[in-house]
Amino acid sequence: MRFLLLALVAAVLLLYLTFGLRFGYVTLTPTHLLNAQGENHYTFELYEPNQKVGVTGTCAVRSGQATLRLLDPSGTQVAGQSCPKGTWSLSLLGQGEPGIYRLVVAFDHYTGTLNLQETRQ
Template sequence: MGVRFLLLALVAALLLLYFTFGLRFGYVTLTPTHLLNAQGQNQYAFELYEDGKAVGVTGTCSGRSGQVTLRLLDPSGTEVAGQSCPPGTWSLNLLGGGHPGIYRLIVDFKHYTGTLSLKETRE
């Protein structure tokens, strides 16, 4: 009885997560991330220390449904690069630079199911 209850509670928790935030397996910028019905927004920061250099992400997105939108903001908050990934397989290249400071990558998920594979890139 106890094991069945725990199993039922686990299934209920997974379903609740799936329908509210989606399920995410992996860590963006470190490993390929597998997403099921992902919703919401994630932010990642990259610090640039030198003038004339660039920072950002490269990689791929392979989606079956939904959409993911990636935007790279410079230290002043201005969008310097952006890409959207509808269903299909797409390569990603978002780089910004020129001024030292913290660059932010904003990732917006809209019922996205697929794989997001990003790698931090510096030039």
């Protein structure tokens, strides 16, 4: 039993040091992150021309930084925002051609809370 517990602790420590720990589901619940690194990708489908799609919300950063970029179907960045230390409101909306819009969130040793909601107008 001790070996199993030590193996579990080692696995969690390895995850923390390489990718970070993430608790929550972005766009549905506030997501709590500890030492998050790397990129996350989220997609939003736009069906009608000139409709707006994207995310709004907040980021509360204790350490590190998160950079959010919204890309249109052609891959061009239409909105972007960075979250340095502190509490920030977020609004990334894209408008234009129908297709799949991608939200790319890049984490650099991010510790804090990210609370995003999908927004359509």
